[in-house]
Amino acid sequence: MITVNLEITLGGLRMKNPVTVGSGTFAYGQEYDAYFDIAQLGAVTTKSLTLKPRAGNKTPRLVETPAGMLNAIGLQNVGIDVYLRDKLPYLREKRCTIIANIYGHSPDEYVELARRIEAEAGADAIEANLSCPNVHDARTARGCALVAQDPNRVAEYTRALREATGLPLFIKLSPNVTDIAEPCLAAQEAGADAVSLINTLLGMGINPETRRPILANIVGGLSGPAIRPVAVKLVWDAAKVLRIPIIGMGGITNAADALQFILAGATAVAVGSMSFRQPDTALSVIRGLEDYCRRHGVAQISELVGAMRV
């Protein structure tokens, strides 16, 4: 039996395996530590952190959809101060590798968040969320516009963060674009160490009986297995043009799903909404990847990155 090496380096971040979790689907880690040892993850990615605590959107915020869910939580989070004081010690105590996901209203806010995190050893890498669909007024014209949809703004935000931090810097982008290569290349040229693909797809639902939108925010983000084919394709598109690595995500439920992303070109993968259904999904993905490598005689998981046969 061969020894399998699942270790990877993701834009300067060393991970013991390529599996992390999607921001917002794992809180700050502790909740799911009741189901499995979260230190076994390649990394824990936190819920988006903002400078000030946020209460998030009005309710209803969440609705189930075919093979997925639509959410408009609106970045409810404890804020950077409480994270550093109350949430971080637990993750550090457990010796987890930490990716802190951050959200700001301007480049300056992202910079301040990144500086705080680096200065207070709040994470081992930073993932900048430039693609949250749930923080704007959807009723206004272009109310759903995202930073990630404008390559110039992606470059501006990434450059500001790059100048502010020496931590590995990942940029989380949106699938709601015509050409994913543009924001990806903008992030790469501005100094990003990796890109995270994909955030949720914009969506909405209407109750015909009441004629009212199902979500209070009207528009939300679609996640879950329903979006997986879209995500795999966008990772493949991005991999064709990028030098920097990709964290692939979107509807991963098991190792076979994760392998689709890796074969399409992702160096790491994140388990998202499926953790809600089955809290230990990420652990079974890690075990499944190891088993796959053994069955296929793959000594290093990194050999599989972009190894789709065409």
Add this chain to the structure above:
Amino acid sequence: MPHLIDCEIVMHQEIAPEHFRLVLRGPEIAREAKAGQFCMLEVQAGLYPFLRRPMCFERIFPDSFAIVYRVQGEGTRLIAKMRVGQTVNVQGPLGKPFPLRREFEHHVIVAGGIGVAPFPALAEALIRECGAVPEVIVAARTADQLVCEQDFRQMGCKVHLATDDGSAGYRGFASDLLRELGLQENSVVYCCGPMAMMKATHLVCEAAGALCLASLEAEMACGDGVCLGCVVEANVEVEAERMVRVCTDGPVFDTRLIQWESY
């Protein structure tokens, strides 16, 4: 500590039109479960439905537990087809239980429709742990929708019925009937049902100076406090604490904490 286990269905019966009682064998969950807590049922293997369904414990036995549900949507329609002997993956126990407060002299349960679900377990716990036999109001739209009435009577509870159309018991709202029971400061009211009904119950209790505890229902993805989808607005100034999670901060809340304005 919540468990994730396969539970065998040992009983599944229709107790009223579209209302069912499902008894599941799951010793790990049953031994830790308390009245007011809930579990998350995996409806079936595969990705449809994608999310589990939250269900509170109706009865808790040494090695098994019961849930009572009404067929409401796609998930419960599928659950209703489950057969005795089949296994269901269940996550639980989750959430905070009803506090059992010995210092109160008068315990009143107010159940609206399928909101009766957590109360047989609570009545049992109050009798066993506090030596207090609660008075129970079971309310529903019509007489055929009244469930668990006999269970409360068998425990020795005084049961009052209320229906919207007067087809059984008091004609009108449970909250109006509650007002007639003469609440005092040593009364504690436990309620569960539609938000408007719990709001009315809260106001009756507030006027009488009685403590009111509500078990809230919400759509939820995780049941573990992670997704933040099931929140309700609380009367809290602090921004970060204003949206409380039904799953882990509740589902049982002191009604003074909840912002009832929009209901």
